[in-house]
Every structure is written in structure tokens, then in C-alpha cells.
Amino acid sequence: MKKTIIENLKTLIFAFVVAIIIRTFLFQPFYIPSSSMEETLLVGDRLFVTKFSYGYSKHSFPFSLGFFENRILYSVPKRGDVIVFKTPEDNDTDYIKRLIGLPGDKIQMKEGVLYINNQPVKRQLIKKGLVLCGGQKVQSIFYKETLENNKSYVAAYAEQHSSKNTDVYIIPSDKYFFMGDNRDCSLDSRYLNHVGYVDKINLVGKAQLLFFSNNETIGNFFTFWRWPQSIRFNRILRFIE
Secondary structure, eight states, X not given: OHHHHHHHHHHHHHHHHHHHHHHHHTEEEEEOOSSTTTTTSOTTEEEEEETXXXXXXXXXXXXXXXXXXXXXXXXXXXXXXXXXXXXXTTSOSEEEEEEEEOTTOEEEEETTEEEETTEEOEEEEEEEEEEEETTEEEEEEEEEEEOTTSOEEEEEXXXXXXXXXXXXXXXXXXXXXXXXXXXXXXXXXXXXXXXOSEEGGGEEEEEEEEEEEBOTTTOOTTOGGGHHHHBOGGGTTEEOO
């Protein structure tokens, strides 16, 4: 009996260590709780982030208990990547946004158009419709925006009360500028006192794959008897653009 207990404990410890290694160095699951990235990411989406995409920092480890201060095996992220990062405000909260500005860039919104280094981002009108913002639906205009590296995505702009103009943001060295795809419902780098410029140390990983999605107005992950109505089957095993 004692031998069986010991062997079971060894198995549990081994499984725990393997899980920590996978979570730290390979993949980590994340849940989307807000509408700041709609329609790219919806409330109730669950996704995998690759931890190795940009190298590793202390924030790669659970509870940010890393043993080094700098980033190792660093790979520069690409403009347009959807990235999980720790907010500079507390170096603890996970945010997920789209990378818009690289070190040295100038970013500005002018008359509702995104400018990067004084050049307007190419965009194409897709549709008009409603997008979730908090607990409300907001009438919005959806554009397909294409960055200079040919990365494309859909961004939503509120028809009314849109923040059409901003100051010029000049991105410091080793910092990055993030924006939510739901432009007028996102706390992101435009808010310097809350998020602002994100240090490369704070990058956690690249959002890659949706593995589950659930409409939480119908049911949650644990109300399995409502899954036929609540699961968004068209979003399962879908790569993130």
C-alpha cells in the first residue's frame, strides 16, 4: 500500500513538472474576458499562446518568478502580431492586443484614420454593424486594415463618439505600442497612465490558435448541457490573424 502511494505521488509530481515546463516554455492557454479585440477575439474565446515566439523573460514563468531580469533568446515581434503582455501599470495583469508600433515609430490617429510614421494605414470598408463594448452593442464601421508588411485584420470604429484624433506617440527604444481591434472599446497604449508603452520584458507570447469558444450569454464552459447552443463551433481550431 505504501509503495503504491509513493508511486502515485511520483506520477503526480512528474505530471506537474511536465505541465509547468510546457506552460513556461511552449504553450499557455488564455481566456478572453473583454470585448477590446472584437471581432478578432470574442468574449468567451479560449486560445493558446506560444511562449517561445519572442524568447523568454521572468514573465514567462508562473507568477513572474523568473530567475533573470533580461530577455533571452529574443526574437523581435512583427507589426500586426496579436500578443499577450503584462501591463506596465502593475507588471502582473495579462492584456491581449495587436502590436501596432515598433521602437522609434510615430503613431497617431487623425480624423479616425491610423497613421504610422506619418503614413495612413491602408484600409477598406467591410461593413457597418454592431460590436460589443462592455455590456452594450455599439453601432460601428468595420475596416480591413493592411499594414506595411501586408498583415491584414479587421478593426471596428464606433460611428459616434469615436476618438478620431490623438497626440503623436513616439515609441521609445525597447518599447512597443499596442491597440485593440475594437478601437473605441480598448484600454491600450493610447492611455499612457494605464498601459502606455510596453517594454519587451513584458511580452508573454504570441496568440496563435483558438481551441474553444463559448457564447457566455447562453452558457459558460461548465454548463455542458448548454454547449449545443453556446459553443461557437466555427471558431474552434481557428488560427488567429
